[in-house]
Amino acid sequence: MADDPLAKFRKSPTVKPEATLPESKAGLPDYQAFDAKDKIKRLEIRRVMGAFHTPAYAYLLNVIFDGYHGTELVLVYSFMLVKVKGRNLHPITLAVQEGKCAFIQDYDPRAFAEPAPDAPFIESIEIIAKEGGDERG
Template sequence: MNDPLAQFRKKPPGTTADTPPPKGSDEYVAFDAKDKVDRLKIRRANDPTRSPGYAYLLDIVYDGPYGTNFVLVFTFLMVLVRGKNLQSVVMALEMGTADFIQEFDPDRWQMPKDDKAPFIESIEVIVQESGPSIADSERGKKTVH
């Protein structure tokens, strides 16, 4: 069934004709965008995936036209992302359409051949002091309050 309104739906630059869609799980993509997104999936190479809600996103700090890093400031955590060509990722985050961002994992994917495609080298998550310890939550430890 064709969607007659598909051409009018919001898509950030870099997700349509600029960047081909992923060809299965064997090809790395730094992010994907959708129309309606309530939560951002943050996929790190060797750590659990986090999925904070966009409602908790307070600020996006980035290096303008350079596209080498950005910081997502949530009410309870900060996410530091480093890479290259990240301008379209930032735009999707600003529009609230980024479904996921993911760190490159050399054990899972081959190095992308397109030098102009977004590439996330590292994602670091820092939990605020007043919240639960990230180390405890990722190791499955229970904390008593």
């Protein structure tokens, strides 16, 4: 039974190329403060000095930001506050307001190349759990 009559109809396995991050001149991947996509149910919060969190958008009660300055953003969840400080945060604020922000992450010079001066940049992310909540890191 060496001959397979259906062989010509089967797709041969294809090798998918591995995802690669864009490399900067310093050899580090480019920094991306956030990513926006459609149909997002959770926001992934990536912190250099602390645990990652993925709260659901359903629990997001309010988005507080400093208007035209674009340097502060506070996400009010029913169980915690997320304080974001940086520069050029307007695109992040808009993506969160529309429920399309997939992740936010603060900048780590050991992991990422320095972004352009006009690019969204997150200096710090602070998570404050409400009383009785559990904040790890």
